Amino acid sequence: MLSDGMVVIPQATISRLPLYFRVLNEYNHLGISVISSEEMAGNLGITSSQLRKDLSYFGDFGIRGTGYDVSDLLKQIKEILGMDKNRRIAIIGAGKLGTALAGYPGFKMHGLEVTALFDIDEAKIGQQEGKVEIFHLSELSNKKRELGMEIAVLTIPASVAQQVTELVIKAGFKAIWNFAPVRLEVPEHIILQNEDLVVGILTLSHHLSRKLGS
Amino acid sequence: MLSDGMVVIPQATISRLPLYFRVLNEYNHLGISVISSEEMAGNLGITSSQLRKDLSYFGDFGIRGTGYDVSDLLKQIKEILGMDKNRRIAIIGAGKLGTALAGYPGFKMHGLEVTALFDIDEAKIGQQEGKVEIFHLSELSNKKRELGMEIAVLTIPASVAQQVTELVIKAGFKAIWNFAPVRLEVPEHIILQNEDLVVGILTLSHHLSRKLGS
DNA sequence: TAGATTGTTAATCGATTAACAATC
DNA sequence: TAGATTGTTAATCGATTAACAATC
Numbered sequence: 511m512l513s514d515g516m517v518v519i520p521q522a523t524i525s526r527l528p529l530y531f532r533v534l535n536e537y538n539h540l541g542i543s544v545i546s547s548e549e550m551a552g553n554l555g556i557t558s559s560q561l562r563k564d565l566s567y568f569g570d571f572g573i574r575g576t577g578y579d580v581s582d583l584l585k586q587i588k589e590i591l592g593m594d595k596n597r598r599i600a601i602i603g604a605g606k607l608g609t610a611l612a613g614y615p616g617f618k619m620h621g622l623e624v625t626a627l628f629d630i631d632e633a634k635i636g637q638q639e640g641k642v643e644i645f646h647l648s649e650l651s652n653k654k655r656e657l658g659m660e661i662a663v664l665t666i667p668a669s670v671a672q673q674v675t676e677l678v679i680k681a682g683f684k685a686i687w688n689f690a691p692v693r694l695e696v697p698e699h700i701i702l703q704n705e706d707l708v709v710g711i712l713t714l715s716h717h718l719s720r721k722l723g724s
Numbered sequence: 725m726l727s728d729g730m731v732v733i734p735q736a737t738i739s740r741l742p743l744y745f746r747v748l749n750e751y752n753h754l755g756i757s758v759i760s761s762e763e764m765a766g767n768l769g770i771t772s773s774q775l776r777k778d779l780s781y782f783g784d785f786g787i788r789g790t791g792y793d794v795s796d797l798l799k800q801i802k803e804i805l806g807m808d809k810n811r812r813i814a815i816i817g818a819g820k821l822g823t824a825l826a827g828y829p830g831f832k833m834h835g836l837e838v839t840a841l842f843d844i845d846e847a848k849i850g851q852q853e854g855k856v857e858i859f860h861l862s863e864l865s866n867k868k869r870e871l872g873m874e875i876a877v878l879t880i881p882a883s884v885a886q887q888v889t890e891l892v893i894k895a896g897f898k899a900i901w902n903f904a905p906v907r908l909e910v911p912e913h914i915i916l917q918n919e920d921l922v923v924g925i926l927t928l929s930h931h932l933s934r935k936l937g938s
Numbered sequence: 939t940a941g942a943t944t945g946t947t948a949a950t951c952g953a954t955t956a957a958c959a960a961t962c
Numbered sequence: 963t964a965g966a967t968t969g970t971t972a973a974t975c976g977a978t979t980a981a982c983a984a985t986c
Contacts, residue, residue, distance in 0.1 A: 520977060521927070528926050532905065546943065554907065558943095559979050566945055574944040575986040592929035599925070610824035616905060616922045622929065661928055684935075685928045691746065691830060693768065701931045705924045708830045710917050711813070712742050713735070714875055714899045715806035715836065717915045721898075734953060760967065772967095773955050780969060788968040789962040 523564045528620070529554055530561070531587045537580045546577035593621035598659040600683070602647065602674055604629040607689060608665035609639045625657045647674070651681040661685045668692040737778045742834070743768055744775070745801045751794045760791040807835035812873040814897070816861065816888055818843035821903060822879035823853045839871045861888070865895040875899045882906040 533553055537545055547558040554561075565571055565583075568590050572578045588594050599617065601608045604627045611617075612624045627644040629635065634644045645653055653659070662683040666674055671690035678686060685701040688694055696702050747767050751759055761772040768775075779785055779797075782804050786792045802808050813831065815822045818841045825831075826838045841858040843849065848858045859867055867873070876897040880888055885904035892900060899915040902908055910916050 518976095522977070524927050524930055525923050527930070528905075528920070528923050529907075548943080557979060559981090560977090562943095562945065563978080570945070572944050573986060574984070575942045577943065590930060590933070591926045592933035593926070595929070595933065597929050597932070606824035606827050610820035611921075613820050614921065617925070620922055620926060622925060660932060661925065663925075685932050687925055687928055691742075693743075699935075701928055701935065703924050703928050705921070706742065707825075707828065707919070708834055709739050709742050710919045711831070711836060711875065711877075711901055712805045712807070712834060713738050714901055714915055714917050715809070715811050716738055716741070716804060718811070718874060718899050719804070719806035719809065721913075721915065732952095736953070762967080771955060773957090774953090776967095776969065777954080784969070786968050787962060788960070789966045791967065 519567045534584045544577045598625040599661045600659040601663045602628045603666035604634050604644045612642045613640045654681050663687045665689045733781045748798045758791045812839040813875045814840050814873040815877045816842045817880035818848050818858045826856045827854045868895050877901045879903045
């Protein structure tokens, strides 16, 4: 694919890139340097067409007749997902979920760094959670400037989520990952991703009801 | 819709039901007893067609010319999602994420109960996490029978996830909610839902790269 | 060159939406 | 009955897949 103008990339395609990244890492560790779309797709339980189509949105990364160079494709996917930017993350809400995420090993492994936690509970302010300090929410703007964070993670009660979202936007964050079970209103230019944990488990519960009739 | 034989319900439809449940709860608390699909859909930022179509997979819940009875529809959705079954959950892996989930208020609010935690770290065995006790993983079968759990949540390292999955299946669990970033192999009859937290944040990171060009 | 595998096109499949007959 | 809103059909939109020309 050549110059793209304004091609819309399906959300599903973007969601599969981390999977490609992971399996390529495995091949890399096994010392495999070239891989076909057929082989990789088989490993992931998808069609090779889908894999090739997904990659084609971003460029021509393969070699016809040969396959894909593993470490080259890894580098490309890192770039596509911004993993080369070492993005810094602020977690708002130093409760159980917030502090658990602060220590989540998956972040660092993917070029992401939790740089600060924020809360309004005075008892928590100044404490360290692993290597990450907890600041008062009123410091959000200052610390953002100081530490260069780009993504705000909301692990706060639904009742205050909209209010805190406005603070976060005022502080200059352009991307929000929202764990509160509520639909946030944000301006067009803010990138919002909802992570609703209840949806996942209720989906399971539904399938249990349906398949087992109980 | 009448008898369904083997209608396939889109995953997207099931994922929206918890949202419908939440907004209906709000109407209920406001004392609103009847609601139109137009009103509800507007509130959620979707089309009324989609809402009506989603509900039509499960039955005829509305009254033409009037709308939907809020508390009746709430009851129906509870039933569809198995929220009336009070399903019990076992969390495997009493690390940060596992213990955070054990205390997650969203579960109880949706008729789900975390009944036990499991780990292999002797230092953790016997401890209480909130109201939930931590047992040794070797007790999984016994405790499942004793406490009647149905859903296993995996909050364990990817490296042991497949091995633990086999234990979980042997213990008789029929549904698995997997937080480990790995593709699990399970028999056909096991209901598996992957919750890959890295996908969410990398999606944000990608959009940051794309929209801001940085 | 012969064999292999990509990138892309066109066909297929599935989900969303607009429109409207049914009906409260 | 007149007005409103459902449940459903058919049209539209978008994503997946099969097939194959391009090419290493």
